[in-house]
Amino acid sequence: MAKMNMIEAINSAMDVMLDRDKKTVILGEDVGYFGGVFRATAGLQEKHGKQRVFDTPISECGIIGVAVGMSAYGLRPIPEIQFADYIYPGLDQLVSEAARMRYRSANDFICPITVRTPFGGGIFGGQTHSQSPESLFTHVCGIKTVIPATPYDAKGLLIAAIEDNDPVVFFEPKRIYNGPFSGYYDRPVEPWSKRPESEVPEGYYRIELGKARTVREGQDLTILCYGTMVHVVEAVVANMQIDADIVDLRTLMPLDINAIEASVKKTGRCMIVHEATRTSGFGAELAALVQERCFYHLEAPIERVTGFDTPYPHSLEWAYFPGPVRIGTAIEKIMKV
Structure with missing residues (x-):
């Protein structure tokens, strides 16, 4: 067991799955060399290589569209959308392609993509960096919607999402990336480091969706x-x-x-x-x-x-x-x- 905040737990989940399944790949804006705007993919390209963790152009529809094609080919892509507010250009690919892949192919094809994206407020990002669009995705048959609240759950749920054969939108509440109420508002009952949810196994485990x-x-x-x-x-x-x-x-x-x-x-x-x-x-x-x-x-x-x-x-x-x-x-x- 190790003390982890949510960012570290998410990073650990992807590290475990990159080791465990060679079909797993990570793609998105700045996820490679830079390690992501919130550092969720820090160190993963250096460890697993540029063929497994790679940067993309600033094109959300391109990121998700490529991920859908990868999944049909047999890979398990983890596209990152830098903020949930930017996911809308890729909504057509998610709704019209990813969500319907299994049904329209009579189960000949699956679409095991896990779209990671930070959502909600907490960084004074205003209208273009703070939205909570989860209800849009719960309305779409064929898409699973996951939102963790603790580091322990974040890692276990993310591993389960990556292993799932259907598309999953994995919303990460950025206000608690570094612990509950990171910032200056609503102090928790006790320090985050003392909470049992911050104890996270370093290896593989999953939490059923x-x-x-x-x-x-x-x-x-x-x-x-x-x-x-x-x-x-x-x-x-x-x-x-x-x-x-x-x-x-x-x-x-x-x-x-x-x-x-x-x-x-x-x-x-x-x-x-x-x-x-x-x-x-x-x-x-x-x-x-x-x-x-x-x-x-x-x-x-x-x-x-x-x-x-x-x-x-x-x-x-x-x-x-x-x-x-x-x-x-x-x-x-x-x-x-």
Whole structure:
């Protein structure tokens, strides 16, 4: 075991898979010699060579299009899109080609690509470096959507994604790349280095896609969250001393609906927290599923705490995030019913 932050865990996962499977390749802007804008691929080209880890032109549609062709040829490409905000030029390749490859070929071809991309706020990147577009991909049949919240999960989930025979979009919450709340906002309950999630095996292990993680057991309230919001919610609940079940979804598609249903039926209350904008965010789908499956167990209306329906603010991004005040207010509201 080693102490790792999320960047180091992601780097370790790719290093393990490059060693383990010679069909694995990494491509993207600045991923080679420079090691990626966030240093997630640092040292991998030097160790594994320029044929396995290589730079591409600044062309997201080209990066993903080439990766789709590589996967059809038998490789397992890991394209990096430098920021999730830049993924849209490659959306056609993902939706029209990658997601449909297995079905339209009657299972003769698979498309084992893992698109890594940092998402969400935390670096004052404004509208073009801070978006959370995860719900766009959960809507597309054939694409799996993964969002880790800890270094341990990041490595295990990324290895599982690389080994998966279907396309996976792997969103990495950059606000917690170096530990929860890296920066100056919302200190965690205890130092990151002391948290068990920072203990990461140096070798191979995998975490099955589609399995949620119970962060904290409780009887009075279920809080569904993922990515950075897991740590924000955990800190708020600890400070308020609420007996809450905190469920880290980890993968949005496939979704662990059984874990969600079991928790809500136990607590009778459900709150959903995510950073993305509210309208048509993934929280709306979660609310519908909970209402359909747990209606007669609910003791209060479902609450959502999300980003606002506005263009992403630059200087005001910390007000945009769901934080202690808004989450705390929602908890007090739902517990009064």
